[in-house]
Amino acid sequence: MKKYTSLIITIIFCSTISSQQRFSNLDVFDLQYVKDPQIAPNSSKIVYVRIKMDIMKDGKTTSIWIVDKDGNGHQKLTSNTHNESSPRWSPDGKRIAFVSSSDDGNGSEIYMYWVETKQYSVISQLNKSPKNLKWSTSGKYIGFTMFIPDNVLSLVSAPKKPKDAKWAPPARITDRLKHESDGSGYMDKGFNHLFYISADGGAPVQVTSEPYNHRGFDWSKDSKKMIFSSNYTENWEYDFRNSEIYTIEINGSNLAQLTNRTGPDYGAVFSPDGKKIAYLGYDDKVQTYQVNKLYVMNSDGSLKKEIKTDLDREISSLNWSFDGKGLYYKYDNYGNGKIGYVSISGNTKKIADNLGGTTIGRPYGGGSYSLSNTGRISYTMTTPYHPADIAYFDGRKTNKITDLNSDLLSNRDLGEINEIWYQSSVDGRRIQGWIAKPPGFDSNKKYPLIVENHGGPISNYGDRFSPEILLYSASDYVVFYPNPRGSTSYGEEFGNLLYRNYPGDDYHDVMDGVDRLLELGYIDKNNLYVTGGSAGGIMTAWIVGKTKRFKAAAVIKPVMNWISKTLVADNYFYYANSRYKGQPWENFEEYWKFSPISLVGNIETPTMVMVGTYDLRTPPSEAKQLYHALKIRKIETVYVEIPEAYHGIASKPSQLITKIDHILYWFNKYKE
Numbered sequence: 001m002k003k004y005t006s007l008i009i010t011i012i013f014c015s016t017i018s019s020q021q022r023f024s025n026l027d028v029f030d031l032q033y034v035k036d037p038q039i040a041p042n043s044s045k046i047v048y049v050r051i052k053m054d055i056m057k058d059g060k061t062t063s064i065w066i067v068d069k070d071g072n073g074h075q076k077l078t079s080n081t082h083n084e085s086s087p088r089w090s091p092d093g094k095r096i097a098f099v100s101s102s103d104d105g106n107g108s109e110i111y112m113y114w115v116e117t118k119q120y121s122v123i124s125q126l127n128k129s130p131k132n133l134k135w136s137t138s139g140k141y142i143g144f145t146m147f148i149p150d151n152v153l154s155l156v157s158a159p160k161k162p163k164d165a166k167w168a169p170p171a172r173i174t175d176r177l178k179h180e181s182d183g184s185g186y187m188d189k190g191f192n193h194l195f196y197i198s199a200d201g202g203a204p205v206q207v208t209s210e211p212y213n214h215r216g217f218d219w220s221k222d223s224k225k226m227i228f229s230s231n232y233t234e235n236w237e238y239d240f241r242n243s244e245i246y247t248i249e250i251n252g253s254n255l256a257q258l259t260n261r262t263g264p265d266y267g268a269v270f271s272p273d274g275k276k277i278a279y280l281g282y283d284d285k286v287q288t289y290q291v292n293k294l295y296v297m298n299s300d301g302s303l304k305k306e307i308k309t310d311l312d313r314e315i316s317s318l319n320w321s322f323d324g325k326g327l328y329y330k331y332d333n334y335g336n337g338k339i340g341y342v343s344i345s346g347n348t349k350k351i352a353d354n355l356g357g358t359t360i361g362r363p364y365g366g367g368s369y370s371l372s373n374t375g376r377i378s379y380t381m382t383t384p385y386h387p388a389d390i391a392y393f394d395g396r397k398t399n400k401i402t403d404l405n406s407d408l409l410s411n412r413d414l415g416e417i418n419e420i421w422y423q424s425s426v427d428g429r430r431i432q433g434w435i436a437k438p439p440g441f442d443s444n445k446k447y448p449l450i451v452e453n454h455g456g457p458i459s460n461y462g463d464r465f466s467p468e469i470l471l472y473s474a475s476d477y478v479v480f481y482p483n484p485r486g487s488t489s490y491g492e493e494f495g496n497l498l499y500r501n502y503p504g505d506d507y508h509d510v511m512d513g514v515d516r517l518l519e520l521g522y523i524d525k526n527n528l529y530v531t532g533g534s535a536g537g538i539m540t541a542w543i544v545g546k547t548k549r550f551k552a553a554a555v556i557k558p559v560m561n562w563i564s565k566t567l568v569a570d571n572y573f574y575y576a577n578s579r580y581k582g583q584p585w586e587n588f589e590e591y592w593k594f595s596p597i598s599l600v601g602n603i604e605t606p607t608m609v610m611v612g613t614y615d616l617r618t619p620p621s622e623a624k625q626l627y628h629a630l631k632i633r634k635i636e637t638v639y640v641e642i643p644e645a646y647h648g649i650a651s652k653p654s655q656l657i658t659k660i661d662h663i664l665y666w667f668n669k670y671k672e
Helices: 002-019 025-030 467-474 506-519 535-546 562-566 588-593 596-602 620-632 653-670
Strands: 032-039 045-054 059-068 084-089 095-101 108-114 119-122 131-135 141-149 190-198 215-219 225-230 244-249 265-270 276-281 293-298 305-307 315-320 326-333 336-343 348-355 369-371 377-383 386-393 398-400 416-423 430-437 447-453 478-483 523-533 552-556 607-612 637-642
Touching: 025 045, 025 467, 025 653, 032 084, 032 369, 032 377, 045 084, 045 386, 059 084, 084 131, 095 131, 131 215, 141 215, 190 225, 225 265, 244 265, 265 315, 276 315, 315 369, 326 369, 336 377, 348 386, 416 506, 430 467, 430 506, 447 467, 447 506, 447 535, 467 478, 467 653, 478 506, 506 523, 506 535, 523 535, 523 653, 535 552, 535 596, 552 653, 562 588, 562 620, 596 620, 607 620, 607 653, 620 637, 637 653
Parallel strands: 032 386, 215 265, 447 478, 447 523, 523 552, 552 607, 607 637
Antiparallel strands: 032 045, 045 059, 084 095, 095 108, 108 119, 131 141, 141 190, 215 225, 225 244, 265 276, 276 293, 293 305, 315 326, 326 336, 336 348, 348 377, 369 377, 377 386, 386 398, 416 430, 430 478
């Protein structure tokens, strides 16, 4: 009888697998994920932002939901139909402040939700949208940041316009160093300032008034003071890497500067007893990548001391433990998001893994966590098989308490994702990457390979959910996405290997990975393809300029010419000395040497070029240099523009779909 039972189970299992569909492009519109989970002070409940794709508006909707720590009682917090964000518990856990878009669609307001009565109401009337809500420790106030416009520069007075005449818009004039930003375009003139409002509602009070940007604030224990980071120097625009930590009374008096060094100091938080301040920063060596350090000082800025974590990893999102004996933080390690803890004496330990899942598209890091008064943690958890859900850490173990995509993904065969390590031929370093295998993978078959290069390059890919990777593998490609030298989460020395050598030996790291995959026996050496966006577009263009091994390439939003890109991009002032020595006109040869356009005469690979029409980080003029050069040389090429897309070329669901569909079309065209 046992044989028959086993046979029946096997038949049912095989039937279930065979009935699963592959992940498809329209599935992108059905994805949901968690963002910004906030655990109640007593750990009983978690509120979070639930993000859903809107197929009719081709965008995302955000609403606030609440769930018990065991996953029960899962429901929408309000009946509000507007986009909601930034839920924050009051210190006593009886109220939740949040931000919601206004009825007229112009800007946002602060709302209050009363937990016991389940009533909610708007409590503000603001001119601009509030950001970064934070309750005062007394529970009397809610602090926030808000942009305050400044007078617009005008050089001439226009002649009087006849009644009912329709003239062109007036000239737009700026004398600012940074005047545009990718993702939003031309920047209004003005500064971000600190504000607070009574938790019972009322008029907002502006705390800061100096003409500088104010970021990352926290409240003192007595709720009479705020701490923040800024750069109160006359040369602040050009001294853009620097920031200091300041305190100010909430009536705008007694401004005090607590740090003073060349380099950024930021992320300051008061200890529970108000006597200490923890913060992040480093002494700026002006190089490509630097890992920050953790410091603690007295509340008056005295007795600064580094807390030695021995991590050699970039950390962020500091939170004091409730007893004040240590600090929690998040970090990436070997392409995986973590939550860590360090005692004041410097003893570190890992608390949780798999933090992330909020960057829908490619498998980048991200995510967030929050800490209760009892030391419990809620955070966004991801794996290659699902985007961010809520995880709850009870002090001993972690439980995933939501499964927002179960209806969709339980009916999809997502293939298999494997980690791989291999040795660099340059210097013997161990290099990490991931392999995505198609559904129904058969190791005895030969598969075409797509190499997907990550952006940054100061960034990393990891074992996180990625619809782009899944759409490639669902089309019967094996996908290889490596973290070559210059990637983060492997330490400062590894991340800084591209200093004045980019692109450089990272090319060999990628190609060594390709050779390692060929050794595994299931890759068709005659069907190799390569793609990547931003820094990944740079690497892709560099690769096809160096080798003819690939059947086709898709170069997405690249930098082709460091000389032209550096002086045209929205961050044009950022690159000198930290990437290459001096400005382009001071070091023409080196800027040209590392420009992929210098290799364009070698390219024989059929190459698709793609960019967003609004891209300000790697402008269309960069992509066109490659396309035009290939057309002149009569190399097979096509130019794809994504209308109204910034550098985040796949920020809308339909844009993600069209990006992948075009790349797959191009690769399929040349597949044997």
